[in-house]
Amino acid sequence: MAGSMQASRGLRTTLRVFTGLVLVVIYVPLALVLLNSFNTDNTFGWPPPGFTLHWWDLARQSTGAREALWVSLRVAAVATVVALVLGSLAGLALRRTAFFGRNTVSLLIILPIALPGIVTGLAFKNEFTTILGVELSFWTIVIAHATFCIVTVFNNVQARFQRLGTNFEQASMDLGAGRWTTFRLITFPMMGSALLAGGLLSFGLSFDEIVVTQFTADADHRTLPIWIFENLFRPNQAPIVNVVAAVLVILSAIPIYLAQRLSSDTAGAR
Template sequence: MTISGPTRMVLRILTIVILAFIYIPLLLVLVNSFNVNKTFAWPPRDFTLEWWRRAAESQGALDALWVSVRVGLVATVIALVLGTMIAFALQRFSFYGRDSVSLLVILPIALPGIVTGIALNNAFRTIFGFELGFGTIVIAHATFCIVTVFNNVIARLRRTGVHLEQASADLGASGFTTFRLVTFPLIRSALLAGGLLAFALSFDEIIVTTFTAGANQQTLPIWIFNNLFRPNQAPIVNVVAAALIVFSVIPVWLAQKLSGDAEPLGAGR
């Protein structure tokens, strides 16, 4: 389909406007993290690294960061194991209710976060009698992290098919050997991409965490929200937000490269 010159120009302008609307506020956060003025007066009259130094020494921010990292890592491991197992079960086997199971697996990430948070809070406290804390945060995050791993793995399994695994079995390889030498290399980049996205999703989550964290655990997004409107903490919060903007780009970019640039089977022959 050929696009006319005026249409192409309009599309370019719309693209620039949309990207500017998204990224200019993020750029302002980065610039204000060096703004010498606590109220972030614009334009900045001078720049300083003082807020970055204070952020690095803020025990509350460091503790919350450590909680977020631990929760993200454990939830990602759980999601990798369960998401991969579910993907294999739904892709490689036919059974009654398979489509319903697939819908139930994907549903948690489609539900509003506040609905999921309230439901998990009620389940933890009234049904299971759990005390809200680190474990309940991990379980809550794993429920939606599983979806990202599941989607990546099942998409890769649909692309690769079963021919190489069948050939391996015909040559006498055991199921474990086939998985280790054939299946795992085929899905390795999908697992890594799913894991990176799951960790990023867990690290940034705040709504579900609010309902499942309890009083003794505080992740970094919750720490940011609690300190956002405190005048003395505002510059530190701005620095933490700026750092998260920079570091959040890395797992998303890697996941995109891994899931989109995989070499097709038979390439290079």
């Protein structure tokens, strides 16, 4: 018994050390990006000779960065709305109906987020420009982003339904409520936090996306990740890029954190 407890304690220690190393590998580079945004040396010499807010002031005045941020926010917002509507409807449809090929339909809904971004981007570019003859625009970016954002909403809705079952809805209908009343008063409130979490995750995914956007954006609609990539290797812009990247990390972390808190709080309440 003592040997078993000692082995278990050793395993836990090993796992903690391994987890700590993984977190260091992931987050130290992000911390360096934030630190270099204050570095007085525009070549990012290490250790930093001093710290300044000059680059942050230049980034604030950068017209290109502001325009790219505005495009990213609009694309992410519209793609999230589309994902919320279609993802929740798909989750409801596959939950309430049983038919041949149901699992295949579910797989087709989930597949876009599993495909490499370069494959998805190339497929959409061919569809828009070759098959449909549509010029790339703001809406082509939104459509492309919505395809993988739908998956996050769909998965959240499906997971919520699997946990809750149908007892509450059946009780509502047994008491005389119709389908619409049951959906409005029972089903939709139960879906609320799952939809909010899925929407936040969708917004974060769309806001950060670069590979698919490269294939579906026109010259007038450059998102913030694309602006960073295009200016990364320009010596005069490199410090400003660090500032924008630091802001992007913070803005991306907020919806992910809120979605995680919503999921954990909901699980705790249950």
